Amino acid sequence: MIGLQHYLILAALLFAVGLYGALTRRNAIGILLSIEIMLNAVNINLVAFSRYQPGAGLGGQVFVVFVITVAACEAAVGLALILCIFRTRRTVEADEVNLLKW
Amino acid sequence: MHFAQHAYLAPAFPLLACGLILALGRRGPGQGAYLAVGGMTLSLLVSLGVLREVLARKGGDFSVFWFRAGDMQLGAGVLADPFSAVMLLVVSFVGLMIFIYSIGYMHGDPLYARYFAYLSLFAAAMMGLVVADSLIVLYMCWELVGLCSYLLIGFWFQRPAAARAAKKAFLVTRLGDAGFLLGILLLFFALGTVHMPSLFAKADAGVASEWVLVAAALLIFCGAAGKSAQFPLHVWLPDAMEGPTPVSALIHAATMVAAGVYLVARTFPLFAAVPDGPALSVVAWIGVLTALIAASIATVTNDIKRVLAYSTISQLGYMMLGLGVGSAVAAIFHLTTHAFFKALLFMTAGSIIHATGKQDMWELGGLRAKMPITFVTFLCGAAALAGLPPLSGFSSKDEILLETLHVSPLLYGLALAGVFLTAFYVTRMAVVTFLGEGKTEAHESPMVMTGPMIVLAVGAVSLGWLGTPWAPLFQNFLAGHGAEHGSAQAPNLGLMAASVGVALAGIALGYSMYAKGVPSPAALKRSLCPLYVVLSNKYWIDEAYQWAIIRPGLRLASLFRTFDEEAVDGAVNGAGKAAVGGSWLSNAFDHIVVDGLVNLVGWTTRQAGAVGRFIQTGLAQDYMFWLAAGAFILILIGWFGP
Numbered sequence: 001m002i003g004l005q006h007y008l009i010l011a012a013l014l015f016a017v018g019l020y021g022a023l024t025r026r027n028a029i030g031i032l033l034s035i036e037i038m039l040n041a042v043n044i045n046l047v048a049f050s051r052y053q054p055g056a057g058l059g060g061q062v063f064v065v066f067v068i069t070v071a072a073c074e075a076a077v078g079l080a081l082i083l084c085i086f087r088t089r090r091t092v093e094a095d096e097v098n099l100l101k102w
Numbered sequence: 103m104h105f106a107q108h109a110y111l112a113p114a115f116p117l118l119a120c121g122l123i124l125a126l127g128r129r130g131p132g133q134g135a136y137l138a139v140g141g142m143t144l145s146l147l148v149s150l151g152v153l154r155e156v157l158a159r160k161g162g163d164f165s166v167f168w169f170r171a172g173d174m175q176l177g178a179g180v181l182a183d184p185f186s187a188v189m190l191l192v193v194s195f196v197g198l199m200i201f202i203y204s205i206g207y208m209h210g211d212p213l214y215a216r217y218f219a220y221l222s223l224f225a226a227a228m229m230g231l232v233v234a235d236s237l238i239v240l241y242m243c244w245e246l247v248g249l250c251s252y253l254l255i256g257f258w259f260q261r262p263a264a265a266r267a268a269k270k271a272f273l274v275t276r277l278g279d280a281g282f283l284l285g286i287l288l289l290f291f292a293l294g295t296v297h298m299p300s301l302f303a304k305a306d307a308g309v310a311s312e313w314v315l316v317a318a319a320l321l322i323f324c325g326a327a328g329k330s331a332q333f334p335l336h337v338w339l340p341d342a343m344e345g346p347t348p349v350s351a352l353i354h355a356a357t358m359v360a361a362g363v364y365l366v367a368r369t370f371p372l373f374a375a376v377p378d379g380p381a382l383s384v385v386a387w388i389g390v391l392t393a394l395i396a397a398s399i400a401t402v403t404n405d406i407k408r409v410l411a412y413s414t415i416s417q418l419g420y421m422m423l424g425l426g427v428g429s430a431v432a433a434i435f436h437l438t439t440h441a442f443f444k445a446l447l448f449m450t451a452g453s454i455i456h457a458t459g460k461q462d463m464w465e466l467g468g469l470r471a472k473m474p475i476t477f478v479t480f481l482c483g484a485a486a487l488a489g490l491p492p493l494s495g496f497s498s499k500d501e502i503l504l505e506t507l508h509v510s511p512l513l514y515g516l517a518l519a520g521v522f523l524t525a526f527y528v529t530r531m532a533v534v535t536f537l538g539e540g541k542t543e544a545h546e547s548p549m550v551m552t553g554p555m556i557v558l559a560v561g562a563v564s565l566g567w568l569g570t571p572w573a574p575l576f577q578n579f580l581a582g583h584g585a586e587h588g589s590a591q592a593p594n595l596g597l598m599a600a601s602v603g604v605a606l607a608g609i610a611l612g613y614s615m616y617a618k619g620v621p622s623p624a625a626l627k628r629s630l631c632p633l634y635v636v637l638s639n640k641y642w643i644d645e646a647y648q649w650a651i652i653r654p655g656l657r658l659a660s661l662f663r664t665f666d667e668e669a670v671d672g673a674v675n676g677a678g679k680a681a682v683g684g685s686w687l688s689n690a691f692d693h694i695v696v697d698g699l700v701n702l703v704g705w706t707t708r709q710a711g712a713v714g715r716f717i718q719t720g721l722a723q724d725y726m727f728w729l730a731a732g733a734f735i736l737i738l739i740g741w742f743g744p
Binding site for chain 1: 715716718719720721722723726727730
């Protein structure tokens, strides 16, 4: 029926989508969203292994709780950074924030 | 006091005097003159002591060990026998007279002290030569007298003629000395010793082959010919007259030039070891040729000292003739008498030069009245030179003529011709210088000069009585008391008459030509013009040497100099330039290669940076991309890699 591999494939696809988005979206908030997608893909992976891997126990699910927490913190910090950049540069386009360019 | 054993004291005293004079200089007693005279007086006393002991047959050879080199051992010592006793006496006595004479002659000369130092050194060396019993010691003293001759001929060295003459004398005698040294070495290698008595014993015993003895004898004769101014090495003696006249008297008349004769007499056993060998004939013929050549040149010479120089060469030729015909005794006898009358003649010439400042006989004249003592002593010397009996020159010259006749009538005839020429030129000099009208101011010389002249005149007149054919005391003494010797022959009155007659003929011609003008010298000069030209140009011998030896030698020297300046200096400068070029190369290498490499590293780094910085786009997403890509690669490596 629906086995482990379906979830893994799903998680891989999600990760790929998230990676692609993180690398190509211009809007900084879009990038943050993509990073969230990547993190969620990882969560799916962890839960799937917890559910379908014999003898895995609840470790996966516990780990997921940690990941969700960290993702939340990281999103907060990221948004704060974007807000600061917007206040000084009046833009959220990732292309335009290249002061460290050579 | 054993004088014979300590005969080395004779040369030692003048040597000491020389040292003291050089040390004290003008502050010494009599500005050094008294030291010199004192030294010579002591030598004279030693010589008299040696003579007394040799007469009492207490002489001999006293040799001490000198040094050892490997298995060769050299000794040095004194040989006190009749020859050396006579020579010591001659050198010290005539030398003393000349030293005293020099006090007057050199008075006022700025280098007065040095003159006496040189003279003393010469006397020391000459006496050392005479008493040496080893050929090496003799050679050392030989060279030393040559050195003193050089120093004294060139005494007034600011005069270029004197400096040239000194150089010429030294070089010409050096040529002879080279032969002499070769002879000594040959003898040493053939017979293993240089100690003369041992050498002669071995030679007589036939240890060495004949040709060795002949070669050694001829080589030694080379040295004698140089020192005694025999043809062809006679060219230095006339020029040596540039030196002060007492020097000419002592060195170039009485003693140093006689050293050659003495050497041959000393080494006579070598010459006589090969019977009918060529050595003695060479000596005799060169002697008689020299006698004639020099006497002929003297007949047309105008400088009074040069006349006497050629006369000396001529008389030395007679001595060599005496040796060559086998009688060393006759030669030494003539050497002794010649020392007296020739030194005397030079002293009179010096007296004239000192008084008038002139040397050309044609500028002088009538000095008989103004310088009577000089005139009378001159006559004594001149008569002895011409060979008039009963003066000394007659006895000794006749001795030589007697020996010559017994060996070769041809040689005797040539020698007799020389007697004629001798009488002629000395009469010419006497007449032109002393007779006639006075052409110049003159006064007699002081006593310090005329005194020695008178003493020598007495000797010149009376020494002959020691060796007459009826009572050959001198000859017997020299030959070693009764040893076989030619004078044991009966006196040959015909011979004596012949030589006296020839001498008188020469005097008569000279007097008649120059005092009376019959035949007129000018007319004779015109009619015998070619002969006159040859003689007055001294047979062009000097010019021949100049052309054949000196100019090629100088050209060779300049060739060497060019080589040195161009090739050698060029090589050295080239090495310098090469070093500079090498350093330039090194510099370029350092600049281009080494600095280039270092700069290359920097440049590469910068270029890498210039390329690498484009990664820093400043865009977060690019960084994220590289992050993802790197993670991906690591996963791949972890999955598929090692």
